[in-house]
Amino acid sequence: MEKLTLPITIIIASFILGGFFYASQLSKQQFIERQYRIELQTQKEANQIKLEQEKQAKMEAEKKQQIKLEQEKQAKMEAEKKQQIKLEQEKQAKMELLNNCINKADKYYFDWGNIIIQNAKNCKNKSTKVEEWACIVVSNDALKKARLEWKEEKENCFKKYPQN
Secondary structure, three states, X not given: OHHHHHHHHHHHHHHHHHHHHHHHHHHHHHHHHHHHHHHHHHHHHHHHHHHHHHXXXXXXXXXXXXXXXXXXXXXXXXXXXXXXXHHXXXXXXXXXXXXXXXXXXXXXXXXXXXXXXXXXXXXXXXXXXXXXXXXXXXHHHHHHHHHHHHHHHHHHHHHHOOOO
């Protein structure tokens, strides 16, 4: 039996040493796997943080772009409004000039018309019918001429101050 004790002891010692070796390798493998999972988790969290930061930066850039577009739109609207006001003022000024021109032509015509009508009334005081008729014809011709000049003057006003 003594002959068997040594080989059995060697086999038992080998099993024990093998078990320890296997346990240490298993522990080492578990440690490596745990460390790898921690590293993956850390990397995943870092990527997620990076994605959040990129998303935030993109949103801020879009917001800035939107603000810039709004400011440009507002500036354009203000410029258009100023241009519209300027055009309206120019239109009013032209209208005022046209009205002044027409009023001047009207006053000229009515002043002359009143003078001609007054002269026509004086025609009745002429001594003969021929003189009276001649006076009336001259007054009528003068009134027609004044009316034509008045119309021409008004047309000139519209040409001089067109209302587009």
